[in-house]
Amino acid sequence: MPDFSKIDAYLEKNMDGSIAELSKLVAQPSISAQGIGLKECAAMVADMLRARGFTAEIMDTEGAPVVFGERKGKSDKTLLFYNHYDVQPPEPLELWDTPPFEPSLREGKLYGRGVSDDKSHITSRLFAIDALLDADGELPCNVKFIVEGEEETSSVHLHDFIRANKEKLKADACIWEFGGVDHREVPMQYLGLRGICYVELSVERLSADVHSGLGGSIFENAAWRLVWALSTLKGPDEKIRIPGFYDDVRQPTQRDREMMDALPDVADEYKKRYGVKKFIKELTGGTDLKMEEVFVPTCTICGLTSGYQGPGSKTVLPAKASAKVDFRLVPDQKPEDIVRKLRAHLDAQGFEDVAINFLGGEPAARTDPDDPFVRTVVETSEEIYEFAMEIVPMIGGSGPNYPFVHDLGLPVATAGLGHPDTRAHAPNENIRLDLYLKHARHMARLLKKFAE
Amino acid sequence: MPDFSKIDAYLEKNMDGSIAELSKLVAQPSISAQGIGLKECAAMVADMLRARGFTAEIMDTEGAPVVFGERKGKSDKTLLFYNHYDVQPPEPLELWDTPPFEPSLREGKLYGRGVSDDKSHITSRLFAIDALLDADGELPCNVKFIVEGEEETSSVHLHDFIRANKEKLKADACIWEFGGVDHREVPMQYLGLRGICYVELSVERLSADVHSGLGGSIFENAAWRLVWALSTLKGPDEKIRIPGFYDDVRQPTQRDREMMDALPDVADEYKKRYGVKKFIKELTGGTDLKMEEVFVPTCTICGLTSGYQGPGSKTVLPAKASAKVDFRLVPDQKPEDIVRKLRAHLDAQGFEDVAINFLGGEPAARTDPDDPFVRTVVETSEEIYEFAMEIVPMIGGSGPNYPFVHDLGLPVATAGLGHPDTRAHAPNENIRLDLYLKHARHMARLLKKFAE
Numbered sequence: 001m002p003d004f005s006k007i008d009a010y011l012e013k014n015m016d017g018s019i020a021e022l023s024k025l026v027a028q029p030s031i032s033a034q035g036i037g038l039k040e041c042a043a044m045v046a047d048m049l050r051a052r053g054f055t056a057e058i059m060d061t062e063g064a065p066v067v068f069g070e071r072k073g074k075s076d077k078t079l080l081f082y083n084h085y086d087v088q089p090p091e092p093l094e095l096w097d098t099p100p101f102e103p104s105l106r107e108g109k110l111y112g113r114g115v116s117d118d119k120s121h122i123t124s125r126l127f128a129i130d131a132l133l134d135a136d137g138e139l140p141c142n143v144k145f146i147v148e149g150e151e152e153t154s155s156v157h158l159h160d161f162i163r164a165n166k167e168k169l170k171a172d173a174c175i176w177e178f179g180g181v182d183h184r185e186v187p188m189q190y191l192g193l194r195g196i197c198y199v200e201l202s203v204e205r206l207s208a209d210v211h212s213g214l215g216g217s218i219f220e221n222a223a224w225r226l227v228w229a230l231s232t233l234k235g236p237d238e239k240i241r242i243p244g245f246y247d248d249v250r251q252p253t254q255r256d257r258e259m260m261d262a263l264p265d266v267a268d269e270y271k272k273r274y275g276v277k278k279f280i281k282e283l284t285g286g287t288d289l290k291m292e293e294v295f296v297p298t299c300t301i302c303g304l305t306s307g308y309q310g311p312g313s314k315t316v317l318p319a320k321a322s323a324k325v326d327f328r329l330v331p332d333q334k335p336e337d338i339v340r341k342l343r344a345h346l347d348a349q350g351f352e353d354v355a356i357n358f359l360g361g362e363p364a365a366r367t368d369p370d371d372p373f374v375r376t377v378v379e380t381s382e383e384i385y386e387f388a389m390e391i392v393p394m395i396g397g398s399g400p401n402y403p404f405v406h407d408l409g410l411p412v413a414t415a416g417l418g419h420p421d422t423r424a425h426a427p428n429e430n431i432r433l434d435l436y437l438k439h440a441r442h443m444a445r446l447l448k449k450f451a452e
Numbered sequence: 453m454p455d456f457s458k459i460d461a462y463l464e465k466n467m468d469g470s471i472a473e474l475s476k477l478v479a480q481p482s483i484s485a486q487g488i489g490l491k492e493c494a495a496m497v498a499d500m501l502r503a504r505g506f507t508a509e510i511m512d513t514e515g516a517p518v519v520f521g522e523r524k525g526k527s528d529k530t531l532l533f534y535n536h537y538d539v540q541p542p543e544p545l546e547l548w549d550t551p552p553f554e555p556s557l558r559e560g561k562l563y564g565r566g567v568s569d570d571k572s573h574i575t576s577r578l579f580a581i582d583a584l585l586d587a588d589g590e591l592p593c594n595v596k597f598i599v600e601g602e603e604e605t606s607s608v609h610l611h612d613f614i615r616a617n618k619e620k621l622k623a624d625a626c627i628w629e630f631g632g633v634d635h636r637e638v639p640m641q642y643l644g645l646r647g648i649c650y651v652e653l654s655v656e657r658l659s660a661d662v663h664s665g666l667g668g669s670i671f672e673n674a675a676w677r678l679v680w681a682l683s684t685l686k687g688p689d690e691k692i693r694i695p696g697f698y699d700d701v702r703q704p705t706q707r708d709r710e711m712m713d714a715l716p717d718v719a720d721e722y723k724k725r726y727g728v729k730k731f732i733k734e735l736t737g738g739t740d741l742k743m744e745e746v747f748v749p750t751c752t753i754c755g756l757t758s759g760y761q762g763p764g765s766k767t768v769l770p771a772k773a774s775a776k777v778d779f780r781l782v783p784d785q786k787p788e789d790i791v792r793k794l795r796a797h798l799d800a801q802g803f804e805d806v807a808i809n810f811l812g813g814e815p816a817a818r819t820d821p822d823d824p825f826v827r828t829v830v831e832t833s834e835e836i837y838e839f840a841m842e843i844v845p846m847i848g849g850s851g852p853n854y855p856f857v858h859d860l861g862l863p864v865a866t867a868g869l870g871h872p873d874t875r876a877h878a879p880n881e882n883i884r885l886d887l888y889l890k891h892a893r894h895m896a897r898l899l900k901k902f903a904e
Contacts, residue, residue, distance in 0.1 A: 006642035033764030089766055095660070126483035153764050194665065198765040207727025208547070211877045212778045213646065213849030215746045218731045219722070223753035223775075224686065232583055234676065236802065270671070275771075276657025279670045291668045301675035302768050303759035312485030312605050313650045313811040314541055315778050315850075316754050316877055319727075323675075324760055326664045326767050348689065359765040397665030398767075421731035425663045425768055 007444050010131040011437060012235030018130075018440070019110065019433065022123040023103040025085075032086035032153045038076040040062040041085045045122065045147050049248035052129050054188070059165075061157040068168065075451040080144045080171035082404065082412075083122045084151030087114030087426065088425045095427035109430045117424035118177045120431045121416055121439075122147060125175075129389030140451035144171055148400075151177070154198050154360025155400035162403040174410040174452065175443075176401065176415040177266045180418025181435065183269050186387040189378060190414040192366030193401045194330030197338045198302075200357040201226065202322035209307065215317035223306040226321040229351040233325070233342075234299045238280050242345040245297070245338065250331045252295040252394075259369070260290045268337065273420065294394045298328040301430035324359075328398060335361025365402040366394060371411040373450070380445040381415065384438050415442055459896045462583040463889060470582075470892070471562060471885065473500065474575040475555040477537075478564040484538035484605040488517040493537045497574065497599050504581050506597070513609040516601030520620065523581075525591030527903040530734070532596045532623035534856065534864075535574045536603035539566030540877045547879035561882045567756070569876035570629045572883045573868055573891075574599060577627075580895035592903035596623055598853075601727065606650050606812025607852035614855040625825040626862040627895075627903065628853065632870025633887065635721050638839040641830060642866040644818030644846035645853045646746065647781030649790045650754075652809040653681065667769035671857035675758040678773040681803040685777075685794075686751045690732050694797040697749070697790065702783045704747040704846075711845045712742045725872065746846040750780040776811075780850060787813025817854040818846060823863040825902070832897040833867065836890050837901075867894055 025048075030041035037117050042058050042065045049056040049069035051092050056069040064086060090100035090113045098104035100113035118388075125145075132139055146169060162169060181187050205220040215221070234240050252260075267285030270276050283289045302325065307318030327338055346354050367374065369391050378389045404410050417439040423429045478498075482493035494510050494517045501508040501521035508521040516538060542552035542565045550556035552565035562572075577597075584591055600610050614621060633639050657668045657672040667673070686692050703794060719737030722728050735741045754777065759770030779790055791810050798806050819826065822842050830841045856862050869891040 019590070033766055034762060035764075089760070089762055091760070091762065149662040152766075196665075196767070198764075199766070205729060209878055210726050211849065212750075212752045212754055213648075213780060213847070214745070215726065216778065216780055217748060217848050218735060218741060219726065219728055220730065220732060221753060223756050226756075227679050227682045228688050230679045236680050274662050274667065274671065276671050277657060278672065280672060283670060289670060293666070294667060298664075298668040300664045300769055301673060301679065301758065302664055302766060303761045303770065304675050304678075304773060305757045305758075305761040306753065308541070308543070309753035309755045309757040310486060310541055310543060312487075313652075313776060313778070314485055314604075314754060314877070315648070315754055318755065320754060324765060326668065326765070328665060328668060374683065395665070396669050397663065425766070426661055 002448055004445060006135045007131045008441060010134045011127065011440050014130070015433070015437060018123055018127040022110065022115070022120055025119045025123060026103040026115050027101055029101045030086050030114065030149065031089050032064055032150050033089050038086060038149045042067050042149055044119045045085050048126060049145060050125060052133065054119050061161050063157045066149070067145070067147040067160055069145040071139055071143055073141040073451065074142060075141045077451055078142035078144060078171040079170060079447060079450055080136055080146065080174045080410065081125055082174055083145065083147045083177045084118045084149065085122065085147050086149045086152050087117065087419055088152050092427065097428055110433065111428055111430045116422040116429050116431045120436055121177055124417060124436050124440045125443050127440040128447065131440065131444050132447060134278040141447045143447070144169065151343055151399065154196055155362060156360040157220055158400045159362065159403045162407055166408065169408055171408070171410060174404050174412045176412050176414040177399065178418055179416025180416035180422065181227055182264070183420045184264060184387065187381050187385045187389045187392045188391050189374065191369055191374065191391060193364060193399045194394070194396055195333060195335060195362050195364035195402070196398035197329060197335035197361035198359040199325050199339065199342065200322055200359055201229065201325055202320065202355050202357065203353055204320045205353065206319040210317045210320050211250065212315040212317045221319060222318055222321040223318050223353070225353060226306065226323055229346060229349070229354045230301065230323060232345070232349045240297070240299045242341050244341045248332045248334070248337070249297060253290065256295065256393050257287065257291065259391060261287045263290060263390060265390060269420070295395045297330050297333060300326045302326050322436060328396065329364050331364045331366065334363050362398065363402045365405040367405060367412045369393060373411040374413050377413040377446060380449050381442050384442045392408050415439065415446070454900055456897060458587045459484065459583045460893060462586045463579065463892050466582070467885070467889060470575055470579040474562065474567070474572055477571045477575060477705055478555040478567050479553055482538050482601065483541050483771045484516055484602050485541050486694050486812035490538060490601045494519050494601055497537050501597060503612060504578060504585065513613050515609045518601070519597070519599040523591055523595055525593040525595060525903065527593045529903055530596060530623040531899060531902055532598065532621060532626045532862065533577055534626055535597065535599045535629045536570050536601065537574065537599050538601045539569065540604050544879065549880055560816035560885050562885065563880055563882045565881055568870055568874040568881050568883045570603065570724065572888055576869060576888050576892045577895050579892040583892065583896050584899060592900045595899070596621065602849040603851065606648055607814060608775045608812040609853045611855045613813065613858050614841045618860060621860055623860070623862060626856050626864045628864050629665065629851065630870055631866040631868025632874065633837070636716060636839065636871045639833050639837045639841045640844055641826065642844045642847045643821055643826065645788060645816060645851045646846070646848055647785060647814050647816035647854070648850035649779040649781060649787035650810055650811045651777050651794065653678065653777060653807065654772065654776055654807050656772045656807055658771040661771050664767040664769045671769060673769055674773040675770050677803065677805060678758065678775055681798060681801070681806045682753065682775060684797070684801045692749070692751045694793050696793045700784045700786070700789070701749060703846045704743065707741050708745065708747065708845050709739065711843060713739045713845060715742060718742060720801060721872070745784055749782050749785060752778045754778050780848065781816050781818045782820065782879040786815050814850065814852050817857040819857060820862045823843060825863040826865050827899055829865040829867055829898060832901050833894050836894050861902055867891065867898070870892065
């Protein structure tokens with residue numbers, strides 16, 4: 001094992017500077033769903049790469065630009081880091097203790113929108129590179145960064161970008177944008193992501209809202225049309241009723257179930273953390289709950305909007321209504337196929353008036369748990385964390401790992417600094433500084449070991 | 453017929469002053485649903501009454517104050533005017549051509565929130581009184597005004613107020629807050645109002661919104677719970693599925709149908725005005741459509757809100773969801789009974805988690821079309837309008853006429869200055885100045901004739 005004392009000392013000593021760099025990045029809003037601050041944030045990331053001697057390009061797509069950076073190292077091997085500079089919308093603003101784009105440090109945590117997802121992962125990895133360059137004057141292997149700006153809006157243009165830039169992105173392995181410890185402080189290795197198909201369903205039946213005393217009796221009501229259409233998608237039994245929806249579902253294997261079985265129970269943790277009153281489908285915990293969380297596709301209403309939503313009563317028949325709906329997919333479901341089946345289903349049910357706006361999607365993808373790269377990531381974490389890294393074959397969230405796994409042919413492993421109360425996508429998003437330092441130490445070790 | 457030339461001349465000459473008084477009243481926001489400006493507006497109305505020699509009291513209720521004014525006249529008979537000083541919320545603001553609380557005069561119309569519903573009705577009636585006082589130095593009969601501040605939020609406290617003040621409100625007849633001409637310029641006499649039962653349904657299943665990749669698989673979704681609960685209330689056949697909902701419905705009589713039959717067809721007018729694509733229940737027009745509009749109770753979703761509603765996608769499982777729902781009632785349905793049946797139905801369907809907040813209601817009530825007071829109102833309109841007033845036995849809208857008809861025992865007739873494009877409850881609410889003058893002329897004649 002090489003000596004990391006110099007590297008660790010550098011990281012301990014320079015934490016304040018790295019957190020300052022992170023704070024500057026968080027203070028730059030970069031909300032892909034709302035098209036806010038994306039170019040500015042991409043330019044900041046490119047500058048940060050160049051400051052480490054990387055070549056950095058800001059590459060246009062049909063959406064937000066992608067930042068690509070590269071620096072050669074000692075060995076021929078190439079590690080690709082996938083990150084994103086965009087963040088979720090900060091709403092509801094009133095639930096933040098401090099403003100989302102004014103990073104705030106308190107009790108060992110840094111708060112701000114995007115601080116965990118995903119800006120700290122960018123800066124902590126650059127921090128590890130700083131330490132390696134300080135110690136050795138060069139990197140142990142080639143390092144590439146691909147930092148996109150549409151991860152929070154389903155990475156709509158990334159798949160095409162990757163297919164068009166396969167040579168440039170050529171690598172031997174990939175470290176994913178996120179990772180972290182669970183509630184026991186055990187670092188987790190997530191080896192698969194569900195796919196996603198995100199749509200907005202909308203109905204418009206009148207030219208303007210009408211007094212409900214008139215319109216309520218004889219005009220079609222957009223809100224009712226939407227409610228009725230939605231109620232045909234899924235019933236209280238949680239079964240999705242779109243014909244053919246489950247056709248391509250590949251069932252988890254016995255090995256998947258064994259891996260899930262080895263992981264701790266999550267029921268009490270979720271009940272406490274999210275105020276869960278009960279789980280769906282009469283689930284109470286154990287492996288069944290864990291399996292349901294990741295190996296079953298979903299249909300989630302993420303938002304509803306129609307008519308009057310203020311205090312008290314307003315007697316109005318809404319002209320328009322819409323819903324945001326997110327399907328989480330498992331192998332081998334495909335988002336385009338789901339949209340097609342959804343359209344056919346709505347038409348068959350008499351809801352030709354319900355428009356579908358496809359807001360993005362990607363299929364699920366998984367990495368083999370026995371890949372040597374996965375082992376390297378696990379082993380290099382050992383002297384950093386209190387507990388050994390545990391392998392999770394698949395998680396419930398989504399991300400664009402499909403083109404990395406299937407187009408670039410890379411093993412994709414996760415490592416990161418998230419923690420169970422990190423509040424990604426929610427108010428008071430935060431990171432723990434102790435985990436920030438640990439992740440930088442882990443990445444420095446990984447780069448050395450991987451280079452061998 | 454007495455000579456009205458002096459009165460008409462006064463009204464012609466003093467229009468600008470009366471419109472200025474109206475504009476001042478409209479510029480004072482008084483949004484009952486949001487609790488904005490109610491006391492200020494009540495004080496303005498009381499001052500306007502006092503300026504005509506009325507006693508005026510601002511009487512507290514558990515909600516917005518009621519303004520009561522009275523002035524004795526020559527005969528012993530007493531006419532009661534019912535009006536309201538509150539207005540609907542102005543949202544959506546972006547659809548107004550000029551700001552809702554900055555009255556704007558263009559092309560013979562005055563625009564502003566509440567200008568039609570109901571502030572112009574207050575000032576045009578006071579304008580008629582000004583003309584009578586100018587001509588005769590006294591009023592032909594006793595006149596009372598009751599001007600409430602919660603009409604737009606279902607007059608929650610008015611029924612109790614009327615029962616507690618029956619002696620004070622004693623009168624021989626009542627002129628209702630609204631009225632007007634239809635699209636043919638025919639003045640309409642509306643003799644019945646549907647009842648209303650307005651509720652907010654809400655669901656909360658988690659302590660905060662959760663990432664949909666996690667929560668969507670295993671947590672209860674408040675938006676889904678709400679959609680499923682709503683879908684049990686009414687289906688695409690428009691039949692309300694709450695057991696017992698139709699039990700107390702009194703069917704319209706043959707005479708009702710004949711009166712509706714005599715009224716013009718509304719189908720083309722509605723299609724044009726509101727962009728209606730098709731009517732519900734395969735209705736196409738004629739008497740069936742007109743009957744459906746007023747003699748059938750409804751269940752209307754007025755608003756839906758849950759989770760993320762901004763642009764693009766946000767992958768979140770909403771912790772809360774709510775809907776505003778308005779039931780229009782016909783004789784002899786009672787709002788409290790409907791709430792009780794709704795609760796029982798939701799419980800029976802497994803939606804104990806859907807909370808009901810009763811935001812107000814009142815039963816339907818009707819006045820006999822053969823009442824002599826109705827005849828007086830119709831006859832005194834004859835020399836003002838191009839066409840004879842037509843009788844509508846019942847309309848689709850609601851108002852608190854029940855305590856006037858059933859507690860005070862009054863015939864309640866309508867007369868007013870609305871027109872089909874008046875946009876009550878919608879952006880760009882407006883009145884036509886020609887109809888404002890006509891209504892004042894009508895009311896001056898009515899007071900004289902009624903006094904005999």
